Amino acid sequence: MKMLVLGAPGAGKSTQAKKISKKFDIPHISTGAILRNEIKQKTENGLKAKGYVENGKLVPDELVIDIIENFIKSEVAGRGFFLDGFPRNITQAEKFSEMLEKAGKSLDKVINIVVDNGEAINRLGLRRTCKDCQQTSIYNQVQGDTCRNCGGQLLKRKDDDGKVIRHRLKVYDKETHPLVEYYRGKSILADIKGTGTLEEVTERILESL
Ligand code: AMP
16 A cells, blocks of 8 residues: 555644554655654654754755655565654655656555644644654643653754744645645545544544545
């Protein structure tokens, strides 16, 4: 299964992509997570990406296209994949189509998780990520700052801050949302209602496959 997920920041893309890729035993590739890791390791790409990521701007296309191109050429991509956070604009989507064609591969499905902006802003404001295992959760007073999965410290992402969140949503509307119609035109898009419990959303995605 070769798939990717679209949706505004806070729609629940990574949470769902992790669950579904585990179920199908395919790699989950999140360009955001790869970039955050590069930033943490202070690699050359990380240093280039830092300012963009922390301010909610898209990093230059070449940087993410290189990451995805290397992955698509790799042997593991043959088993299938679930991309999360790529493509983010029409240039990346067109480049991605070329890459797939060259590699003799094609996309099976594009999942579009739909939530309204109010819901996305609420979720992002409360989102916490574990410093150790990277699992995300929604902040609540009982749990406090301790990760339920590994006991590590929960932190707020720098780009999950009020002003940056609003900027990321604007970038999504302008740059990424046009991809919904781009993939609808290829007849591989499924619109999935992103509200309800995590399990309900997963169930809707599985039904669409
Ligand atoms: P995400 O974890 O998907 O919310 O991505 C976090 C940040 O990483 C984004 O706000 C961008 O700065 C950067 N990023 C992730 N994927 C891409 C992409 N495909 N193109 C450009 N920037 C990206």
